[in-house]
Amino acid sequence: MKPPGFIYHRPETVEDALGVLADVGPDAKVLAGGQSLVPMMNMRLAAPSHLVDVNRLADLAYVRVGTAADGGREVAVGALARHADVERDEAARAELPLLAQALRYVAHPTIRNRGTTVGSLVHADPSGEMTAVLALLGGSVELRTATASRTVPAGEFFVGPLESCARAGELATRAVFPVPAGRTGSSWHEVARRNGDYAVCGVGALVTLDDVGRVAGARVAYISVGPVPEVLSVADVVEQAPVDAADWVAAGRYAADRLEPESDIHATGEYRRHLAGVLTARALREASARAARLEETILEGSR
Known part of the structure; x- marks a missing residue:
């Protein structure tokens, strides 16, 4: 199938793009990577009267690691940074490993080479990995008119x-992913019917340890179990437990009991809940092990 007719705009600057969006109003769609928008247009699920192609806005093609306003660290991703750019950025990977851990599950390499991280967030697919990563980290999106x-x-x-x-009229120009404070490990796990398919269930985890190796915090985020990314704390189950004695299986059950996934053609809600429990325990265990290794590295460096 082919999309219905539309007027094509190709602005050269951010200001030009914002001007076009202001002029054409709600009848416009922004084209960056196009890995979700173009198929939707071809299937007539989206029929914008105006298509605003922002691929010439080179100022927005960045991945930056820096200091946030609150003094913490953050990774800022511009609207034209491709998934592959974020995944391969060494500074971002070192500062915030969860980005690369989740991005390797996004579709296929060909799509990651073209699709944009910010575009994926604006698309707001509840099965999209980066929506849950942003929610788990307490990140934000900058919108400009x-x-x-x-x-x-x-x-x-x-x-x-x-x-x-x-x-209408707003352009998402960047997303900001805060770096968790303290000795925090992360992990991402998901199950899909085939490699590269949308996940039947996906889980991201963060585990923070205190100075003596006990669990000080544990949070998880989910995809494909609800209309928006679901974020839960499981600290009540494992907090203050030594990292090597924490009951991650119990934490998985605790989290799964609080989810209400629906059934569809891919899986029943009950199966998704079962997967959520299993994957939560697996992701928390791996994140805690990474936090422990980080702790050991810090202690070695201080001797």
């Missing part, structure tokens, strides 16, 4: 399946 800008936290950005809070 020709006259203003606003920064929206992940908890408010995703409002429903395939629906973000971006308004």
